[in-house]
Amino acid sequence: MLDKNGIAKRIAQExxxxxxxxxxxxxxxxxxxxIPEGMExxxxxxxxxxxxxxxxxEGDEDADLINAGKQTITAMPGAVYFxxxxxxxxxxxxxxQLTVLGAMEVAQNGDIANWKIPGKMVKGMGGAMDLVASAExxxxxxxxxxxxxxxxxxxxxxxxxxxxxxxKRVVTNLAVLDIRGGAFHLAExxxxxxxxxxxxxxxxxxxxxxxxxxxxIN
Amino acid sequence: xxxSKAVNGSSDACDGVKSGMTLMLGGFGLCGIPECSIGELVxxxxxxxxxxxxxxxxxxxxxxxxxQQRQICKMISSYVGxxxxxxxxxxxGELEVDLIPQGSLAExxxxxxxxxxxxxxxxxxxxxxxxxxxxxxxxxxPHILESALTSDFAFVKAxxxxxxxxxxxxxxxxxxxxxxxxxxxxxxxxxxxxxxxGTLNPNEIHTPGIFVQxxxxxxxxxxxxxxxxxxxxxxxxxA
Numbered sequence: 362m363l364d365k366n367g368i369a370k371r372i373a374q375e376x377x378x379x380x381x382x383x384x385x386x387x388x389x390x391x392x393x394x395x396i397p398e399g400m401e402x403x404x405x406x407x408x409x410x411x412x413x414x415x416x417x418x419e420g421d422e423d424a425d426l427i428n429a430g431k432q433t434i435t436a437m438p439g440a441v442y443f444x445x446x447x448x449x450x451x452x453x454x455x456x457x458q459l460t461v462l463g464a465m466e467v468a469q470n471g472d473i474a475n476w477k478i479p480g481k482m483v484k485g486m487g488g489a490m491d492l493v494a495s496a497e498x499x500x501x502x503x504x505x506x507x508x509x510x511x512x513x514x515x516x517x518x519x520x521x522x523x524x525x526x527x528x529k530r531v532v533t534n535l536a537v538l539d540i541r542g543g544a545f546h547l548a549e550x551x552x553x554x555x556x557x558x559x560x561x562x563x564x565x566x567x568x569x570x571x572x573x574x575x576x577x578i579n
Numbered sequence: 580x581x582x583s584k585a586v587n588g589s590s591d592a593c594d595g596v597k598s599g600m601t602l603m604l605g606g607f608g609l610c611g612i613p614e615c616s617i618g619e620l621v622x623x624x625x626x627x628x629x630x631x632x633x634x635x636x637x638x639x640x641x642x643x644x645x646x647q648q649r650q651i652c653k654m655i656s657s658y659v660g661x662x663x664x665x666x667x668x669x670x671x672g673e674l675e676v677d678l679i680p681q682g683s684l685a686e687x688x689x690x691x692x693x694x695x696x697x698x699x700x701x702x703x704x705x706x707x708x709x710x711x712x713x714x715x716x717x718x719x720x721p722h723i724l725e726s727a728l729t730s731d732f733a734f735v736k737a738x739x740x741x742x743x744x745x746x747x748x749x750x751x752x753x754x755x756x757x758x759x760x761x762x763x764x765x766x767x768x769x770x771x772x773x774x775x776x777g778t779l780n781p782n783e784i785h786t787p788g789i790f791v792q793x794x795x796x797x798x799x800x801x802x803x804x805x806x807x808x809x810x811x812x813x814x815x816x817x818a
Contacts, residue, residue, distance in 0.1 A: 416808045419811060420812075421809075425738075428751075430806065431607075432806040433806065444753050444758060449681065482669075482670070485656060485659050487658040488657070490683075491680045491702040494702040494703065521707055
């Protein structure tokens with residue numbers, strides 16, 4: 362089974378040189394830590410930066426330089442700043458090659474819910490609806506089940522939707538799942554996890570090939 | 580030469596703001612917010628305000644200061660966490676909240692300033708955001724119709740500005756400020772450094788002064804950091 366850093370490491374393997382990548386808050390943010398040394402990738406944060414770097418050294422924080430999670434960051438050489446309309450032009454216009462974001466629920470038709478729990482305080486969708494509606498390549502990083510052990514990989518979302526039919530791949534603590542033809546397809550098992558454990562944790566329709574390889578995580 | 584837009588300070592800049600008005604306020608979280616204008620709105624005690632802003636500040640800073648005095652009756656935002664007083668007013672029904680996808684909010688402001696009454700976007704299709712909105716397919720993909728936003732006043736914050744109203748923003752403090760500057764009937768720009776017309780390099784201006792009606796040099800900027808995240812200088816980190 363993977364921890365959050367393990368999920369981030371596996372997703373980092375999906376990234377190709379030259380890509381522009383938007384990372385959401387939570388597990389997705391960790392993906393930046395596992396990009397191979399020397400690979401040219403630019404991170405976009407939707408509040409208005411391409412070329413986002415690591416957190417600043419103590420004492421170097423700049424209140425005018427933050428990411429979409431409102432954390433202080435740095436800018437890499439060659440970085441650029443822009444306004445919010447330009448930022449979402451990059452996203453809606455499909456100039457960003459990969460979006461990685463978290464989810465509360467994912468459904469077998471590719472629907473995603475990650476912004477609202479009825480009866481609880483609604484904080485808002487931020488940029489999530491724009492991101493999922495337009496990105497060609499969306500990977501969801503999430504835990505396979507909730508704290509009560511219930512599956513978050515579902516036949517249909519029960520929570521209010523963020524986007525419809527948009528998720529193509531899900532990486533969880535247990536598995537890599539691809540979504541196509543209205544079903545989840547088991548692509549990889551996490552280290553030490555059996556197919557039976559994945560079946561038990563998956564409520565949506567799960568198609569299992571004859572051979573399910575184990576993820577290779579360094 | 581353009582007419583000078585310079586005013587003495589936030590008091591003159593906010594002249595004419597009245598209860599019941601719709602205001603736009605730039606910023607993302609607490610980054611790039613018009614601190615001095617917000618301070619003046621607090622002093623003016625105008626109320627029943629509709630505020631269009633990506634976020635609603637924190638309890639004791641930014642728009643949270645207006646919420647404390649119950650000056651806001653409606654917020655139009657994309658994300659409003661991090662504020663207990665906001666949550667209390669929203670749950671009690673004192674405060675109306677319209678949540679909008681962030682990219683749609685930015686584009687609705689831009690459209691308002693650019694004379695485009697509405698536009699189609701895929702964001703929010705199939706969600707509750709789309710309820711009551713026209714849906715139309717383009718290239719086989721469904722989109723929803725979103726309308727432009729304008730405001731009685733827009734309050735923006737820039738790094739440098741000149742007396743003609745030309746503005747330069749710093750780093751990610753730019754965010755919503757340029758679109759809101761375009762969409763305000765009266766746009767008030769506060770800057771950290773106000774210089775004479777002709778001093779700024781025309782190649783480097785982000786907001787042309789035509790969008791700005793009043794400009795002043797702010798004082799005593801706190802520039803509070805919402806999430807201070809750092810790497811230690813002692814131990815190398817890959818964070």
